Amino acid sequence: MSLVLNEEQTLLQSTARDFLLTNSPVDEFRKLRDSRDALGYSAELWQQIADLGWAGIIIPEQYGGLEFGFQGLAAIIEETGHTLLASPLISSSVLSASALVLGGNEKQKNDFLPQLANGSITLALALEDGNHHDPLGVTTSANPSDGGWLVNGRKVFVMDGHSADQLILVARTSGAAGESQGLSLFLVDAASAGITRTRTTMVDGRNAANIELENVAVGADQLLGTVDDGWTILEPVLDRGRIALAAELLGSAWEAFNRTVEYLKEREQFGVKIGSFQALQHRASIMYTELELSNSVVMHAASAVDDDPAGLPAIASLAKARMNDVSKLVTNEAVQMHGGIGVTDELDIGLFLKRSRVAMQLLGDSGYHKDRYATLNGY
Amino acid sequence: MSMESLDQFRSEVRQWLADNCPVSQRTPAQPGEQYWGGRRAEFPNADAQLWFERMRDKGWTAPEWPAEYGGGGLDEAQAKILKDEMKAIAARPPLVSLGIWMLGPALLEYGNQQQKEKYLTAIVRGEHRWCQGYSEPGYGSDLAGVQCRAEDKGDHYLVNGSKIWTSRADVADWIFCLVRTNTDAIKQEGISFLLIDMETEGISTSLIELISGESEFCQTFFDNVKVPKENLVGEADKGWSVAKSLLKHERKLMSEMGTDIPSVDPRTIARDYVSYNAEGKIANSEIRRQLAEYDMYIQAVGLTHFRGFEERMHNIQGNSPLIMKYVGTEAERLKGEALLALMGSSALGWEGDEFSATEKQALRQWAMSKTLTIAGGTHEIQLNIIAKRILQLPQ
Numbered sequence: 001m002s003l004v005l006n007e008e009q010t011l012l013q014s015t016a017r018d019f020l021l022t023n024s025p026v027d028e029f030r031k032l033r034d035s036r037d038a039l040g041y042s043a044e045l046w047q048q049i050a051d052l053g054w055a056g057i058i059i060p061e062q063y064g065g066l067e068f069g070f071q072g073l074a075a076i077i078e079e080t081g082h083t084l085l086a087s088p089l090i091s092s093s094v095l096s097a098s099a100l101v102l103g104g105n106e107k108q109k110n111d112f113l114p115q116l117a118n119g120s121i122t123l124a125l126a127l128e129d130g131n132h133h134d135p136l137g138v139t140t141s142a143n144p145s146d147g148g149w150l151v152n153g154r155k156v157f158v159m160d161g162h163s164a165d166q167l168i169l170v171a172r173t174s175g176a177a178g179e180s181q182g183l184s185l186f187l188v189d190a191a192s193a194g195i196t197r198t199r200t201t202m203v204d205g206r207n208a209a210n211i212e213l214e215n216v217a218v219g220a221d222q223l224l225g226t227v228d229d230g231w232t233i234l235e236p237v238l239d240r241g242r243i244a245l246a247a248e249l250l251g252s253a254w255e256a257f258n259r260t261v262e263y264l265k266e267r268e269q270f271g272v273k274i275g276s277f278q279a280l281q282h283r284a285s286i287m288y289t290e291l292e293l294s295n296s297v298v299m300h301a302a303s304a305v306d307d308d309p310a311g312l313p314a315i316a317s318l319a320k321a322r323m324n325d326v327s328k329l330v331t332n333e334a335v336q337m338h339g340g341i342g343v344t345d346e347l348d349i350g351l352f353l354k355r356s357r358v359a360m361q362l363l364g365d366s367g368y369h370k371d372r373y374a375t376l377n378g379y
Numbered sequence: 380m381s382m383e384s385l386d387q388f389r390s391e392v393r394q395w396l397a398d399n400c401p402v403s404q405r406t407p408a409q410p411g412e413q414y415w416g417g418r419r420a421e422f423p424n425a426d427a428q429l430w431f432e433r434m435r436d437k438g439w440t441a442p443e444w445p446a447e448y449g450g451g452g453l454d455e456a457q458a459k460i461l462k463d464e465m466k467a468i469a470a471r472p473p474l475v476s477l478g479i480w481m482l483g484p485a486l487l488e489y490g491n492q493q494q495k496e497k498y499l500t501a502i503v504r505g506e507h508r509w510c511q512g513y514s515e516p517g518y519g520s521d522l523a524g525v526q527c528r529a530e531d532k533g534d535h536y537l538v539n540g541s542k543i544w545t546s547r548a549d550v551a552d553w554i555f556c557l558v559r560t561n562t563d564a565i566k567q568e569g570i571s572f573l574l575i576d577m578e579t580e581g582i583s584t585s586l587i588e589l590i591s592g593e594s595e596f597c598q599t600f601f602d603n604v605k606v607p608k609e610n611l612v613g614e615a616d617k618g619w620s621v622a623k624s625l626l627k628h629e630r631k632l633m634s635e636m637g638t639d640i641p642s643v644d645p646r647t648i649a650r651d652y653v654s655y656n657a658e659g660k661i662a663n664s665e666i667r668r669q670l671a672e673y674d675m676y677i678q679a680v681g682l683t684h685f686r687g688f689e690e691r692m693h694n695i696q697g698n699s700p701l702i703m704k705y706v707g708t709e710a711e712r713l714k715g716e717a718l719l720a721l722m723g724s725s726a727l728g729w730e731g732d733e734f735s736a737t738e739k740q741a742l743r744q745w746a747m748s749k750t751l752t753i754a755g756g757t758h759e760i761q762l763n764i765i766a767k768r769i770l771q772l773p774q
Contacts, residue, residue, distance in 0.1 A: 003686035004693050261770050273773040281766035288765050289702045289709075296682035296699075318675050374671040379650060379661050 001307060003299050005075060012068070013075040016054075020083045023048065026348045029084045033205035033351075039163050040199075040207025041086040047119050055093045056117025059101060064114035070240065074247040074302035081251025084351055086206045088122040091159040094244040095237055096123030099168050099185065103225035103233035108187060112166065124164035124190075125237070126155040126211055133364040135170070135238060136178050136231075140213060142171035142186065148219040149173065151186065151194075154212055159362065161209030162199035164190055169213065173228050180231040185224035192216055204358040205351075239316035242363045243301045246316075249323035249359050250291075250298045256334040256352040257287055263338055274337075283333060290326045297322050314376040321369035324360040331356040388457055392464045399433045400470045401426040407642040409740065413475045417508025418552050427471075431505065434473035441479050441503045444487065448499035459688060477546060478502035478509040480632045482555050485625040489572070489613040498553075498574070511629075512542035512556035512575070512599065513622070519543075520760050522557070523566040523619065527601065529558035529573060531615070536560070536573065538581075538604040544754065548584045548597040551577055555625070561616045572618035574610040581605075591746035592729070629755045634703030636711055636751065638681045643741040645717035646674055652722040666720050673710075673717040680710045698769050705761040708751040715745035 005013060024045055032042065049055060057073045059065020077089060093116070100113055100123075115121040129138050140153025151171050161167065167190050175182025190197065194216035197209050225233045261284060264275030274280060301319035304312050331353040335342040342349050364372070403426040412423045414431055422428035434440050437451060442458045444450020453461065465472075483502055486495055501507040518524035527540030538558060545554060554575050561569030575582070581604040586594040613621045643649060650670075654662045661667035683699055683706065690697040718741045719726050726741040728734030752758045766772045 001685075002689065003682065004689045004695060261772070264772055275772040276774060278763075278766075281770075281772050282759065282762040284770055284772065285762035285765035288769060289706050292699050292702050293676075293679040293683050293706060296686040297679050299686070300682050318678055321675060322679060370668060370671045370675070373675060374667055375658075375660065377646070377671075377674065378659070379655075379667060379670060 001300060001303050003296055003303070005071070009072050009075055012072050013079060016076045016079040017082070019052065020079050020085060024083050024085050026084050026351065029086055029205070029351065030348070032086055040160070041088065046087055049087060049089070050117070050119025054089065055119050056097070056113070057093065059097055059113050059117050063109050064117040070243070070305035071299070071302045074244065074298065077244050077247040078251035078298070081248040081253075082255040084252065084355055088124070088160045088164070090241060090244050090248070091124045092116060092122040092164070095125040095159075095241045096166075096168055098237045098240045099125065099224060099233060102236055103185065107221070108224065112187070121165040122160060122163065123166040123168060124158055124161045125168045125170070125241075126158045126161060127170045128155060128157050129153060131156065133361070133368055135234060136180055136183075138170050138172055138183060139177050140169070140171045142173045142184055142218070145217070148217060148222070149186070151213050151216040151218060154210065156210050157200075157362075158209045158211055160207045161211055162197050162207050166190060167195070167211070168224060169216075170230065170234060175228070182228050183230040183234060184227050185230040185233060186218045187222050187224050188216060188218055202358055204355040206355075206358070236312065238363055239312050240305055242316045242320040242369075243298070243305060245359050245362055246298050246301060246319040246323040249327040249356065250294050252352050252355060252359075253294070253323070253327045253330040254291060256349060257291060257330050259349060260284070260334040260337050280337060283337075287330050287333060290329065294322055294326050314373055317364075317369040317373040317376070320364055321366045321373060324366040324369070327356045327360060385456055385460065389460045389464065392461055395437075396464055396468060396470060399430075400468060401430050404430045404471045405469050406471075407469065408471045409642060409736070410743070413471070414473065414505070415475050415508055415547070415550075416505030417550065418506070419550055420505065420508065430471070431473040435504060438503070440474045440476075440505065441483060444483060444499060444503065448495060449503035450499070455688070456692060474505050476502060476505070476508070477511060478507060481511065481625050481629050482509050484628040485621050486612065488624055489621045493609070494574075494612065507553050508547075508551045510545045510548045510551035510554050510577075512545055512554045514544045515541060516543050516598070520757055522622070523570065525557045525559050525570055527556065527558050528562075529560050529571060529606070531560065532605075535608060536606045536611075538573070538575065538601045538606055541598060541600045543587075543598045544596045545584065545599040546596055548577070548599045549586060553577060554599065557618060557622050564616060567619040569616050570618045570622065571615050572612040572621040573606055574612060575604065575606050579604050579606070589746070590749065591743050593743065593747070626756065630704035631700070633751060633755050634707030635684065636707055638677065638684060638707070638710075641714065641744065643718060643737055643744055645670055645714055645721055648737060649718050649721040649741065652725055669720050670717055673713040676713055677710050680706050701765060701769055704755060705758060705765070708758070711748045711751045715748035719745055
């Protein structure tokens with residue numbers, strides 16, 4: 001475990017920071033949102049990002065990736081939180097890449113990983129059946145048919161699901177909701193018969209989709225991992241996604257915080273800077289302590305993925321629960337401390353607030369992760 | 380030091396501890412089982428004495444102090460290894476000492492050669508027990524308001540006034556004091572740092588009973604107390620720098636309390652006091668949430684200690700040291716409340732045989748945790764420091 005970045009990782013992070021500030025400042029995201037862009041992110045920018053190697057950063061070199069490690073990826077994702085970058089980095093390069101790397105067979109890896117890494121395709125994980133994160137509660141069914149399966153169900157809140165070329169479907173081949181045994185993962189072309197995708201307009205202005213699955217025929221070669229045993233892949237994949245989201249939330253919380261502290265130094269009321277008021281100073285200082293603690297927790301979680309310890313599930317839940325709570329605190333305070341202008345659309349602070357709520361909900365809210373953490377620790 | 384030699388050092392330390400730490404010294408010390416040293420000290424038992432003497436002879440009562448003063452001469456990385464290895468077997472500190480935690484580091488920075496030789500050596504050998512003379516009845520958070528007066532009488536200072544929250548002054552041999560040597564200067568400018576022998580004529584001490592029922596703190600009165608000039612640390616009127624340096628070490632110590640092995644731990648012992656549902660979850664979901672939140676907070680604090688250490692090893696200038704007193708004592712506060720929640724009425728027994736020693740200890744831990752967010756600079760003072768020094772908010 002290392003809680004400081006090494007030279008290469010530090011360089012990567014500062015390169016990412018410079019690139020993002022130049023090519024995708026918050027203004028760019030605002031333009032995307034205002035134009036109701038069909039894709040939900042800039043295809044041109046995504047290609048640039050892939051050219052930098054970020055899309056395939058955790059993919060082994062033999063499949064066209066950089067094989068740089070998760071801590072490097074987390075450092076980049078943290079930077080994307082600062083500029084509110086909309087991109088398939090988490091859906092495709094973290095969740096789907098991890099699913100293929102951890103569970104794909106040689107053919108599947110060769111077919112998809114190089115294209116994922118070079119930016120020519122994106123993948124999305126179609127997981128949730130309902131409005132709360134509940135991976136074991138999946139009831140989307142996959143019933144045997146013609147040596148393969150027919151998948152039926154409805155997926156919601158699928159990150160970048162509207163634009164992805166391939167979908168990884170989580171479906172139940174046996175067992176009942178709540179059981180880990182009986183879940184299976186399938187890799188399907190998003191244009192397959194029986195798939196109807198609807199882009200959902202979400203509060204954060206990014207790409208998400210509801211997906212109807214009606215007798216979607218999948219063959220045995222589309223199974224990712226082994227039948228009924230998808231949980232052994234899905235759980236570590238989700239933990240990687242949770243840690244990536246925690247890193248994004250860390251970056252966006254720091255950005256909202258820093259902007260707020262700057263405002264406290266500029267804004268005058270009663271003839272003085274409002275930052276001189278102790279009521280505001282103490283609240284800012286408490287947020288600062290939480291953010292410092294968060295730096296350690298998120299960095300530890302990212303390094304844990306590379307070290308792959310048995311404790312990853314608890315470490316991931318610790319990170320996601322903490323960042324959910326800290327992001328909520330900081331974005332709420334950021335709006336409050338900006339006062340009237342904080343609730344206007346003109347100011348960027350509201351964009352951070354909105355993204356926060358979506359990222360908090362993705363892959364588990366605080367209640368989900370505190371419960372999981374307690375269970376993993378035997379209480 | 381290279382990684383290889385650090386690994387080598389670790390295995391040597393581990394072996395030495397295995398060979399030398401008595402088995403009875405490998406559990407968290409209960410009240411009365413700690414050895415504080417000093418002229419009046421007695422060892423709680425023979426093993427505690429053996430353990431202390433072995434550690435003292437290694438220089439490991441003060442691992443990072445120079446060997447010439449009886450310390451271990453270890454660097455920070457080595458000292459952390461020693462601490463980690465002691466923690467791994469739950470070894471008690473052989474000597475609990477404000478001299479080691481607070482005065483020593485300040486003397487190393489500001490003391491003259493004679494003072495270092497005299498006091499540091501006596502501290503590591505457990506010969507002097509020190510107490511702290513900082514706060515006064517009217518000057519707690521406003522520490523620089525010190526009124527206790529030290530008049531220059533040529534070859535000595537004449538000290539008059541009183542100090543409060545003097546930790547175990549009733550049994551201490553010496554007190555380090557902030558005194559006012561200049562009443563004309565602005566607050567911070569006229570303060571001096573004096574070392575005073577508690578046996579000097581004119582000093583008296585009374586105990587203060589705390590909400591925990593214990594009397595760890597006292598009020599100490601100085602009535603025409605003569606203190607030799609040689610007991611001045613640093614320059615006259617410039618003692619505020621010494622005071623701040625010492626406070627930094629005090630806060631560092633307090634920040635680590637949250638990660639020490641507590642004698643009653645909410646995550647282990649106290650969990651026997653709740654019922655579980657069929658899934659093995661604590662049946663009361665609110666208690667369960669409270670335990671998880673404490674557990675998660677303490678993990679975050681522990682990781683941040685480790686990050687701070689790693690940053691120092693890599694010469695990275697981080698801000699985390701300035702938050703650690705706040706978060707470390709916040710962890711203690713959460714721990715105390717978690718204990719009461721988990722143990723219910725079992726942790727509410729004040730005295731008598733109807734409650735076990737563990738149960739009564741849990742209550743004292745909770746009550747004592749209330750002092751931690753106050754002593755050494757209150758939570759609010761810590762937040763002021765963060766606002767001013769890190770966030771640089773307008774004052």
